[in-house]
Amino acid sequence: METHLDDLSKLLISKGELKQQIFHTTLDTMQMFKEAAKEFEEEFNEKYGETHEKINVHFTQKSQYEFQLKFAGDVLIFLMHTNIFEFSRDHEVMRTSYIKEDKERSYCGMIMIFNFLADSFKYTRVNDIGYLIGRILINKDLHYYIDGKRELSQVLNNFSTNELTKESVKEILYSAIQYTINFDLLVPEYTQVKELTVNDMMQIEDQVMTIKTGKRLGFRFEPDRQAKE
Secondary structure: OHHHHHHHHHHHHHHHHHHHHHHHHHHHHHHHHHHHHHHHHHHHHHHHOOOOOOOOEEEEEEEOOEEEEEEOOEEEEEEEOOOOEEOOOOOHHHHOHHHHHOHHHHEEEEEEEEEEEHHHHHOOOOOOOOEEEEEEEEOOOOEEEEEEOHHHHOOOOOOOOOEOOHHHHHHHHHHHHHHHHHOOOOOOOHHHHOOOOHHHHHHHHOOOEEEEEEOOOEEEEEEOHHHHO
16 A cells, blocks of 8 residues: 555656646746747837837737737737646657657647737627637647647647747747738628618617627627626
């Protein structure tokens, strides 16, 4: 029984310390992204702020786990998950010699990147849709893997050699901005919005109806469930 207790305690300590290490490594990475976003804000506004005053860039720190970068009509939200994950057994990285040499390298923290319309926050459109455009997985050694859309997915994914630095963080940030700029709001199908009753219009004026909007949704009118309850 004593041996079993010792083995169990060693496993608890080993796994717990590993996850704490990865958590703090991911938190350090989040700080690097904040600094890169803040630097982008300062450099853009200094160089183009006066001549293109309507195309502003604004960084907002929400917490140690979240920040926002607003530019023109878009907002990028960087959100750090507080838990630690492991790649699934079927994932490609699990077949690499990098992981086989040290299984602990397969455990990662996660930073997610969401894209919202700036007007969704400006007008408090609580039913609007945001999109996960990318996520960065970071292990204990500051090596990273990216899942993402177009420009983000084109960032070279080599988990065994890719290490987070100021330069690589800036590359990921710029790729996310580039993707967002090219990710346009689509005109919705005409049949989705062709009819609107007088009552609907009155409800919109009373903010009981909302215009649910997303880049791939377009927009449509629908009741605000919270207002109805």
